[in-house]
Amino acid sequence: MIAIGDLGPADRHRAVASRFGEVAAAVPDWSSQTSVAEWRAADVVDHLLTWFPEFLGAGGVTLAPVSTDGHVAAWRERSDEVQGLLDGPGAATEFTHPMIGTLPLAAAVDQFYSTDVFMHTWDLARAAGVEHGLDPEFAAQVCAGMEPMEEMLRGSGQYGPAVPVPVDADPVARLMGFIGRDPNR
Numbered sequence: 001m002i003a004i005g006d007l008g009p010a011d012r013h014r015a016v017a018s019r020f021g022e023v024a025a026a027v028p029d030w031s032s033q034t035s036v037a038e039w040r041a042a043d044v045v046d047h048l049l050t051w052f053p054e055f056l057g058a059g060g061v062t063l064a065p066v067s068t069d070g071h072v073a074a075w076r077e078r079s080d081e082v083q084g085l086l087d088g089p090g091a092a093t094e095f096t097h098p099m100i101g102t103l104p105l106a107a108a109v110d111q112f113y114s115t116d117v118f119m120h121t122w123d124l125a126r127a128a129g130v131e132h133g134l135d136p137e138f139a140a141q142v143c144a145g146m147e148p149m150e151e152m153l154r155g156s157g158q159y160g161p162a163v164p165v166p167v168d169a170d171p172v173a174r175l176m177g178f179i180g181r182d183p184n185r
Contacts, residue, residue, distance in 0.1 A: 003135055003137045003138060004016065004118075004135040004137070004138040005135070005137050005138040005141045008106075009086055009091070009106040009107065009109060009110035009114070010083070010086035010087050010091065010106065012110060012114055013079075013082060013083060013086050013109060013110065013113070013114045013117075014083060014086075016114050016117050016118045016121070017079035017082070017083065017114075017117055018079075019121055019133055019134070020048075020075065020079070020117050020118075020120070020121045020124065021072070021075055021076060021079065022133070023121055023124045023125045023128060023130060023132070023133075024045060024071060024072045024075050024124060025072050026128045026130045027041050027071070027072075027124065027127065027128040028128065028129070029041070030042040030071055032127040032128065032129075033127060034123045034124070034126060034127040035122070035123050035126045035127075035176075035181045035182065035185065036123060036181075039123070040127070041071075041124060041127035041128065042071055044120050044123050044124045044127070045071040045074065045075055045124070046071075047120070048075070048078070048116065048117060048120060049066055049074055049075070049078050052078075052082070052112075052113050052116075053065075055097070055112065055113075056095075056108075058097050058098055058099075059095045059096055059097040059098075059108070060095075060096075061085070061095065061105065063078070063081055063082070064081065066078055079117075082109060082113065085105065085106075085109065086106055086109055090105060091104070091105055091106040092104050092105070092106065093105050095107075095108045100112075115142055118134065118138065118139075118142065119142070119175065119176075119179060121133075121134060122134060122172065122176055122181065123181070132172065134172050136170055136171040136172055137171070139171040139172040139174070139175040140171035140174070140175075142175055143171065143174055143175040143178050146178060146179075147178070150162075150178075159179050159180050160179075160180025161180055162177055162178055162179075162180060163176075163177040163180060163181060163182045163183070164177065165177035165183060169183070
């Protein structure tokens with residue numbers, strides 16, 4: 001079995017989005033509290049549906065508005081559209097965003113969106129009361145990639161203060177603690 005971190009952007013998104021969809025399908029109550037005090041389960045999906053089109057739009061790439069009702073169906077529609085970008089001929093085109101500079105479109109999706117979906121799978125799983133099923137090796141890679149940017153990430157307001165975790169905590173718990181989630185709650 002190939003680890004998620006060893007996959008290319010298209011296959012990594014496919015795997016991460018699929019797992020998020022499985023967790024979304026298991027949510028019994030969309031008003032369930034998540035590990036983020038201000039968010040309910042529905043807010044996690046809504047966040048992933050709304051911020052990324054704006055991000056891509058700043059670089060000239062347009063995603064269609066989600067036309068499907070229901071959180072699971074809306075997620076499927078959005079993840080299918082993003083997958084189409086990654087599987088299509090435009091994946092290698094240069095994407096220029098005013099805040100991050102220029103990189104291949106597939107790399108931008110991978111670094112900013114697929115990683116966000118991966119992390120928010122944990123939030124949604126907590127709200128649903130199901131196992132997150134996250135790849136610990138990829139969690140370690142994500143955390144290692146974020147640690148050098150900690151000051152900038154915290155300053156952005158997108159991440160809360162780190163939550164201390166035991167030194168021997170598993171990689172998923174370490175990542176969650178780093179981004180401000182308490183893996184023990």
